[in-house]
Amino acid sequence: xxxxxxxxxxxxxxxxxxxxxxxxxxxxxxxxxxxxxxxxxxxxxxxxxxxxxxxxxxxxxxxxxxxxxxxxxxxxxxxxxxxxxxxxxxxxxxxxxxxxxxxxxxxxxxxxxxxxxxxxxxxxxxxxxxxxxxxxxxxxxxxxxxxxxxxxxxxxxxxxxxxxxxxxxxxxxxxxx
Numbered sequence: 001x002x003x004x005x006x007x008x009x010x011x012x013x014x015x016x017x018x019x020x021x022x023x024x025x026x027x028x029x030x031x032x033x034x035x036x037x038x039x040x041x042x043x044x045x046x047x048x049x050x051x052x053x054x055x056x057x058x059x060x061x062x063x064x065x066x067x068x069x070x071x072x073x074x075x076x077x078x079x080x081x082x083x084x085x086x087x088x089x090x091x092x093x094x095x096x097x098x099x100x101x102x103x104x105x106x107x108x109x110x111x112x113x114x115x116x117x118x119x120x121x122x123x124x125x126x127x128x129x130x131x132x133x134x135x136x137x138x139x140x141x142x143x144x145x146x147x148x149x150x151x152x153x154x155x156x157x158x159x160x161x162x163x164x165x166x167x168x169x170x171x172x173x174x175x176x177x
Contacts, residue, residue: 039052
């Protein structure tokens with residue numbers, strides 16, 4: 001009787017841990033594993049579980065056995081993604097460095113990361129992503145942004161207004177666009 005109560009208590013704990021994993025909105029693969037094991041523990045036949053979850057009966061048996069042997073952690077994915085080369089503080093420092101530069105060039109960024117953080121990416125896309133994070137277009141390198149030079153903006157505005165005034169009659173008649 002005592003063994004039966006202990007087994008029932010263990011089963012209830014297992015079901016609670018499975019429901020907790022399911023409600024934590026895991027990856028779809030983890031979800032299928034947890035649902036398969038939960039449905040087996042609730043007494044559903046393998047055939048019904050297989051049809052419901054679109055998995056094989058072997059899949060169900062495999063994950064039930066893994067859960068019994070190693071617990072809830074075994075149902076979770078082992079792969080946690082690729083680690084970044086730059087630590088978060090180094091990333092923030094690099095973005096700040098990019099924002100403080102007057103003009104940008106890919107080679108400058110490559111050299112900076114190599115010298116300051118000892119990081120060399122295999123793909124140029126990683127460098128482009130850094131430019132993007134700093135909200136900088138890497139496609140055009142301009143020494144000084146003309147929008148930030150008020151004198152140039154005023155000069156260009158006057159030039160445009162003079163052009164429009166000189167050609168207003170032709171623009172209104174449609175001869176000039």
